[in-house]
Amino acid sequence: MQSVWLSILPFFLVIGFGAFMASVGLAKDHWVDILGRYGLYVGFPALIFEGLATMEKTAFEGMGQVALWNLVITVGFLFLVLAVSRLLGLSRTLSNTLAIGGFFGNVAYLGHPVITSVLPGSDGQVSVVIAVYTLVLFTFGIGILELSQKKMTEKRPGDMGERPVNTEGRPDPASPRPSLGAEILRTALRLISNPLLVAALTGLLWGLYGPAIPGTVMVFLDTVAASASPVVMFALGIFFVTRVRLTDLSVWLPVMILLKMAVLPLLALLVFRGFFGGQPLAISVLEAGMPMALTPFALASEYDMDAKLLSIGILVTTILGMVSLPLLFSLT
Numbered sequence: 001m002q003s004v005w006l007s008i009l010p011f012f013l014v015i016g017f018g019a020f021m022a023s024v025g026l027a028k029d030h031w032v033d034i035l036g037r038y039g040l041y042v043g044f045p046a047l048i049f050e051g052l053a054t055m056e057k058t059a060f061e062g063m064g065q066v067a068l069w070n071l072v073i074t075v076g077f078l079f080l081v082l083a084v085s086r087l088l089g090l091s092r093t094l095s096n097t098l099a100i101g102g103f104f105g106n107v108a109y110l111g112h113p114v115i116t117s118v119l120p121g122s123d124g125q126v127s128v129v130i131a132v133y134t135l136v137l138f139t140f141g142i143g144i145l146e147l148s149q150k151k152m153t154e155k156r157p158g159d160m161g162e163r164p165v166n167t168e169g170r171p172d173p174a175s176p177r178p179s180l181g182a183e184i185l186r187t188a189l190r191l192i193s194n195p196l197l198v199a200a201l202t203g204l205l206w207g208l209y210g211p212a213i214p215g216t217v218m219v220f221l222d223t224v225a226a227s228a229s230p231v232v233m234f235a236l237g238i239f240f241v242t243r244v245r246l247t248d249l250s251v252w253l254p255v256m257i258l259l260k261m262a263v264l265p266l267l268a269l270l271v272f273r274g275f276f277g278g279q280p281l282a283i284s285v286l287e288a289g290m291p292m293a294l295t296p297f298a299l300a301s302e303y304d305m306d307a308k309l310l311s312i313g314i315l316v317t318t319i320l321g322m323v324s325l326p327l328l329f330s331l332t
Contacts, residue, residue, distance in 0.1 A: 054213065057208065081099040081102050081259060094309075104292070232298050260292055261324050291318040292313050
């Protein structure tokens with residue numbers, strides 16, 4: 001329990017510092033977007049690439065089945081939540097928020113130190129599970145968000161695949177719709193140029209087949225990667241002060257919290273028990289039950305998700321994690 005608290009405390013201190021700086025007027029509201037974009041386009045890509053590129057190849061030994069079933073559960077859960085949300089007639093913004101926020105937890109920044117402290121010698125196995133979650137978010141997850149962006153492209157003229165608008169700001173019915181091929185090409189170009197997806201795929205390939213990263217480059221990657229989470233946490237603190245009000249609390253907040261902190265880890269526990277046990281089971285269940293991560297909040301600055309709902313969810317689930325994580329560990 002103490003290891004969980006010690007791992008979570010710096011998280012709150014940095015967020016609190018950002019909130020304090022905003023409350024006294026030293027940090028401005030527009031910083032949120034600037035810092036969020038830094039995390040999205042610089043910090044997190046460096047963190048993802050470094051984590052995958054430097055992972056020991058021996059970590060994969062004996063972890064094939066564990067990685068496969070973590071992949072099945074995460075992808076299945078992501079698309080199930082998205083499908084149910086759309087069947088219920090929820091907006092695209094809310095559907096994306098529940099699906100991404102409900103599946104991706106703080107598996108690295110919080111998950112790695114917490115799990116390795118209670119399961120000594122598990123570093124390699126934890127790294128494999130982290131790699132699965134990272135790849136799922138930045139392949140399937142980014143794909144979902146990019147497709148949502150495609151459906152919103154009738155906002156302004158000029159970009160490939162977008163229809164010109166009339167004087168009322170609506171798509172001009174007289175103009176031809178872009179062809180299916182143009183839409184597919186546009187979405188594909190956005191995907192392959194996405195820095196998060198590029199970082200995940202190149203990092204994995206480098207980790208599996210590439211040489212050791214030179215020392216100077218490693219220092220650079222360490223420095224940039226280490227800045228990602230603190231920068232976004234600081235932005236989150238500013239966001240709470242400048243943009244979040246009590247009236248912003250959504251009736252869907254308990255649903256998202258329940259999905260992240262109970263449904264996914266318990267589903268993982270039930271499924272994984274039929275295929276493996278011991279330390280891999282404990283690692284997989286604990287990672288499934290990690291509080292919401294900062295990354296979806298950073299993604300919300302560029303994609304169709306509810307940043308306010310995500311920000312409150314991050315705070316609440318991190319607090320709940322102090323109790324839920326020890327409980328999950330006792331179940332494994």
